[in-house]
Amino acid sequence: MDHTYAVIMAGGGGTRLWPISRKEKPKQLLPLLGETTLFQETVQRLEGIFPPERILVVTVDGQAKEMQKQVPQIPARNYLIEPEPKGTASVVGLAAAILHQRDPEAIMTVLPSDHFIRNHDLFDYLLRAAVDVAKSGFLVTLGITPTYPATAYGYIQQGSRIHGNFRYPTYEVIRFKEKPDDAAAQQMLQQGGHSWNSGMFVWTTDKILEEIARQMPVLAQSLQKIMAVVDSSQMQPVIKSIWPTLVSETIDYGIMEKAENVAVLPAGGLGWSDVGSWDSLFEVLLPDMHGNVGVNSQHLSLDSNNTLIYSAPGNDRLIVTIGIDEIVVVDTADVLMVCKSDQSQKVRDIVEHLKQHHLERYL
């Protein structure tokens, strides 16, 4: 019997890709770069590793229906509903508790629903490698070998090698580091031995529940109550009553930073992006000779370089750029955004402004 499972965390309502992502349509539910949505692609990447019965999805009430429509092959009982967002620690805990009750030998792979990965074969290879390491009791993080001094990601500093049998060896983790400033990012890149924290993890439910019990005892007690009613008619009501009492916490801060036996498996060449800002699309899309990238766009470029021209599906306007550099243009039915590439994280400020000025119709 195969005890490996995937848990897809899909409750996010991120605003970082506004105006394409909206309140009702967060980025994982959008066909951001092609015909299929990021959520569908996340599931497709798992084909051949996990059959649908061994994939769990944790999401929120407002998104579950659309997700089941997009990925009907995953059984209904594997869609877990978070009554309200309470951080990734709670999500991981919930999934671990339920899986552990269903299969005490479960090994769970935790994956975000809204990342992009170009190299599927390598991803497959790395997951299998990580599962092997997790079997020997480690909490394994998939790290991404940095290609530039990013300040938008957390970093993981590696220590000595644990497994030497793979083309991609695994290392002990010395420490997790929060998003750095420019200088610190530069330094880590030069120094080597650091990976970006991708938010992808592999561990046994046994080990992760043990760490939760040690570091987050209140959460652990709540999970015990849920474990007592898993797959009964009481499960959803119990979750509903417990959830508001939880403290919102991330898995990184709540568990990983002080966990024991943490390992990192650094991956280079995965073609990974968290698609966390418009800027980040430059990392994963192939530009033309002038560095210009178009998505769904009819783009006519004159003396323009390193532009990202993104049209919402169905927007077939001709987009002309003249003499501009490092600019992102996002064209939707009701909003047009023109943004300097390296300032695309400020989209959040715009979203905040819209909230405060009663312009929710654009959110």
Next chain:
Amino acid sequence: MDHTYAVIMAGGGGTRLWPISRKEKPKQLLPLLGETTLFQETVQRLEGIFPPERILVVTVDGQAKEMQKQVPQIPARNYLIEPEPKGTASVVGLAAAILHQRDPEAIMTVLPSDHFIRNHDLFDYLLRAAVDVAKSGFLVTLGITPTYPATAYGYIQQGSRIHGNFRYPTYEVIRFKEKPDDAAAQQMLQQGGHSWNSGMFVWTTDKILEEIARQMPVLAQSLQKIMAVVDSSQMQPVIKSIWPTLVSETIDYGIMEKAENVAVLPAGGLGWSDVGSWDSLFEVLLPDMHGNVGVNSQHLSLDSNNTLIYSAPGNDRLIVTIGIDEIVVVDTADVLMVCKSDQSQKVRDIVEHLKQHHLERYL
């Protein structure tokens, strides 16, 4: 009896304000900066100086109907149709010939239909002053006192003062200069004594026909044939048969540069622009504290400076700019243009490209 007339040259099909101006809707026929079109504003500016009966409009077949709709107060017989564009020398000649036949003492003011002038009172004052100077036999050009080293305009070098009685004195013209390069423009600005050539002229039909006869005898002969049939049923057929034989020439090159008794009346503070490029709108519109100008736009700006955000009427999308400087954004139903301000003259290259690649639907 008042012998003053205005002749509005309105046949242009300029592409410099594409994608707002289109083949079927050149810029003079558009409500570019408000409720009324540039052509309507040109006529409105003449109120109190010229009654509609003394305003002539020279245009082309495709535009005449729309112009009469926009300005019905000008009598139909004052709309003159150019069978095909043959340069401003032919237009001026045609208008002068017809006016002279109707009123041998006619003094004609020649005005483009698609310029912007903010200060109407001063414009009124200058026109009256120019008429006075024209009465004493001069070919008068309205010059614009340069406010920056423009390379998009021709220049007029002034000599000694002719009339000293006005707050805005008139000068003899030493020479007309073609559009200069940066260095030459800088030098003229520092040196003083130069005006931009606005394309606005005042003269008696007598004097201008005399100059045409001297410098462009072939055109003069053709005009003689038209003068023989003015306001008869033969007029339009005769124009139609003559027009294809004319050489296309501008009034500046064909007449003004080598004319005798040319005067310039330099105007400062007129708030004038030929609206000849997107960039030029910055000259005539009042920006906010960050130098941003919006026309018809719902614009939300974050860390952006000196942007021009222009929405075609009826386009009510929210336009968000983040971290951009000196950029022009033009938003229309079927085309979006994003352009570095100082490169807006390259719109012509785009138009050329569209022609060559069978994308006429955007023209």
